[in-house]
Amino acid sequence: xxxxxxxxxxxxxxxxxxxxxxxxxxxxxxxxxxxxxxxxxxxxxxxxxxxxxxxxxxxxxxxxxxxxxxxxxxxxxxxxxxxxxxxxxxxxxxxxxxxxxxxxxxxxxxxxxxxxxxxxxxxxxxxxxxxxxxxxxxxxxxxxxxxxxxxxxxxxxxxxxxxxxxxxxxxxxxxxxxxxxxxxxxxxxxxxxxxxxxxxxxxxxxxxxxxxxxxxxxxxxxxxxxxxxxxxxxxxxxxxxxxxxxxxxxxxxxxxxxxxxxxxxxxxxxxxxxxxxxxxxxxxxxxxxxxxxxxxxxxxxxxxxxxxxxxxxxxxxxxxxxxxxxxx
Ligand SMILES: [Ca+2]
Ligand SMILES: [Ca+2]
Ligand SMILES: [Ca+2]
Numbered sequence: 001x002x003x004x005x006x007x008x009x010x011x012x013x014x015x016x017x018x019x020x021x022x023x024x025x026x027x028x029x030x031x032x033x034x035x036x037x038x039x040x041x042x043x044x045x046x047x048x049x050x051x052x053x054x055x056x057x058x059x060x061x062x063x064x065x066x067x068x069x070x071x072x073x074x075x076x077x078x079x080x081x082x083x084x085x086x087x088x089x090x091x092x093x094x095x096x097x098x099x100x101x102x103x104x105x106x107x108x109x110x111x112x113x114x115x116x117x118x119x120x121x122x123x124x125x126x127x128x129x130x131x132x133x134x135x136x137x138x139x140x141x142x143x144x145x146x147x148x149x150x151x152x153x154x155x156x157x158x159x160x161x162x163x164x165x166x167x168x169x170x171x172x173x174x175x176x177x178x179x180x181x182x183x184x185x186x187x188x189x190x191x192x193x194x195x196x197x198x199x200x201x202x203x204x205x206x207x208x209x210x211x212x213x214x215x216x217x218x219x220x221x222x223x224x225x226x227x228x229x230x231x232x233x234x235x236x237x238x239x240x241x242x243x244x245x246x247x248x249x250x251x252x253x254x255x256x257x258x259x260x261x262x263x264x265x266x267x268x269x270x271x272x273x274x275x276x277x278x279x280x281x282x283x284x285x286x287x288x289x290x291x292x293x294x295x296x297x298x299x300x301x302x303x304x305x306x307x308x309x310x311x312x313x314x315x316x317x318x319x320x321x322x323x324x325x326x327x328x
Pocket of ligand 2: 071076077078079080081082083084085086
């Protein structure tokens with residue numbers, strides 16, 4: 001699934017926008033098309049799926065999730081209306097607009113048990129910096145757009161929502177369909193920059209005993225991260241305090257992949273500087289971190305790296321910004 005999706009994103013970036021737009025809209029339209037096809041593709045047996053008379057299924061891995069189901073407080077969109085835990089008794093934590101402080105630290109970056117590009121694990125020292133507590137939201141990006149400092153996302157939909165960036169309902173959801181260059185422009189507007197890979201990994205894993213996941217060693221579930229099988233789309237930032245990083249950043253695993261400043265080189269860790277590495281001096285691909293709403297567990301690991309064309313954009317890629325440390 002991960003590889004297929006990666007290929008799809010790459011193919012779209014290369015081939016152009018028309019097919020992509022159709023794909024992006026398909027989730028939103030599928031419900032209206034239900035009942036027209038002879039074949040009903042219902043993987044979880046709840047009666048809903050692609051081409052089924054009852055309608056599409058927003059999560060065909062979970063028979064308890066389908067249109068018309070009761071919304072419960074489980075970090076999933078049970079009734080497939082694009083909103084998570086909107087039942088009155090479900091309480092999402094209020095948002096805190098302040099960024100988090102990441103102290104200077106030395107930590108083991110990379111993993112000896114991960115993918116080839118995560119090896120070797122090597123000691124890195126990173127200076128103190130400040131990082132957005134959440135992924136950059138549609139509301140923040142809208143402000144940059146209004147100020148004339150940002151270009152609009154390439155599409156205003158999301159995977160399953162026909163209107164997203166342009167719908168105030170999703171103001172506190174991560175901005176998507178933005179390229180690396182758009183992310184960089186936003187961070188400059190906000191008085192910062194994109195975090196380096198080393199900064200990102202330090203912020204996600206900590207330095208005492210680097211964590212496999214931002215919250216620690218326990219396996220992912222929908223209360224800690226929005227990944228495959230939870231929502232099937234982006235979710236409001238900051239909903240999952242159980243998934244916080246050691247320094248209090250939210251959603252560093254799941255929701256959207258996050259652009260970082262560095263060029264991608266699978267072999268970079270063999271020659272990385274020890275102090276504040278900034279990645280290769282040149283390249284063709286930029287590094288994304290943190291996994292996303294469609295990712296499997298492995299990509300939620302704090303050491304997982306994913307390359308992407310800096311001009312590309314996708315429904316599962318966003319970013320957060322880093323800022324200079326404010327000295328008293
Ligand atoms: Ca189904
Ligand atoms: Ca819902
Ligand atoms: Ca729910």
